[in-house]
Amino acid sequence: MSKVVEAEQGLRARKRAAAEASIEQAALTLALERGYENVTVEMICEASMISQRTFFNYFGSKEGVILGTRPATPAEEEIRRFVTQEGSDVLGDLVSLIAAAMSAAEPDMALFQSRRTLIQRTPELMMREKARLGDAEGRLTKYVMDRFHTQGRSETKTPDLEDEARMVVALAFGALHYTMHKWVNSSFSVKRGELLETTSNLIRRATGNEKPA
């Protein structure tokens, strides 16, 4: 803790990080090869040479190692931007926000893609993934409300404003699902900007809001 200011957080932390990485790698590889259901925790432990108990200490569950441990929360900064953002495309902006948080949660692109692929092809995982997002529902609704307030809308004038916010979040989840699907199926080749643009356009069309031009 003297020589190097950041990084090198002690032997303990480094070892743990290494072990985690090794376990994740083993799990992802095995699952991509043989299918999530056909991989047991025991196999993963064997491959990464740790005890089963340690596996659960680290990741909590079999699904945890695939979905990733971080809860994918948007950064303060991003949230502020979303809240104060001008324009009326709440839905599009919210989808962007969540998408950004998701990729931020897994810096390693290769791992991220492995995860997404696996999630996409495994109903079980897909559903867990959605459940996780569901946890954030309340928080996201709050952001949307903040944005509404910033834009001068209030419950006084619009009593069911919160309902509207909830609906925005619900729709965003739906759109996000679509977007992820699309992205995985394009083998991650589409740039994020384009993808989100497409998503926005589709939302407009799907809801009867053709883009003027």
Place this chain on the structure above:
Amino acid sequence: MSKVVEAEQGLRARKRAAAEASIEQAALTLALERGYENVTVEMICEASMISQRTFFNYFGSKEGVILGTRPATPAEEEIRRFVTQEGSDVLGDLVSLIAAAMSAAEPDMALFQSRRTLIQRTPELMMREKARLGDAEGRLTKYVMDRFHTQGRSETKTPDLEDEARMVVALAFGALHYTMHKWVNSSFSVKRGELLETTSNLIRRATGNEKPA
């Protein structure tokens, strides 16, 4: 099978129906009392006096007895109506279609409400529920496409028409989620018509499509 044309499908079927009803009742009651997680399959079996093996033969899983065995498929007739329906509110109409199918799958209103309440308050179940709906995604997308075609839209003129259809389905799921939530939280007092109307309006607002009047 001679005297009575319908009903009375033989002792066997009747017994099974009775057993199923008894098990469902026991499961729902126990789960509402003590929480889904705190009820074991063993308890349910004890309460309904059948073997664990039989329980799994009937319902396949612990979650199955709560969510219900029927997959909630819209009737042919409803589908046809949806496909040939005039108007541009695909999203609203689709939400209606799915909602109708869901209530049709459980004729007994009391049971239906028990299920919904339990699903609503149990994240685990919520997520399973969504996963089930996810299974129908492909089918629903097809209906939407059929409707588009009926309305004279084609992939020739709109290459990404299928994407648009997918997005409609994805958004419908989101909206449906919202609607169910709302309904459960109103203790099922809101009439379905009103609820769907509200949903439609909120979708319009959420997507920047204020209703003119």
Place this chain on the structure above:
DNA sequence: TATAAATATGCAGACGATGCATTAATTCGC
């Protein structure tokens, strides 16, 4: 009523997950 067909049950065991005691490793004060 005897026989065939279907069904419920018991039993063993796989697998995920958790609690608890034990052992091994790391960190920290000297």
Place this chain on the structure above:
DNA sequence: GCGAATTAATGCATCGTCTGCATATTTATA
């Protein structure tokens, strides 16, 4: 560096869901 104090990893027992398979029951049928 070295030993004590902390902290983390492991082993073990156990619960709960779920499946396969053999066996016992029950219903349907001739």
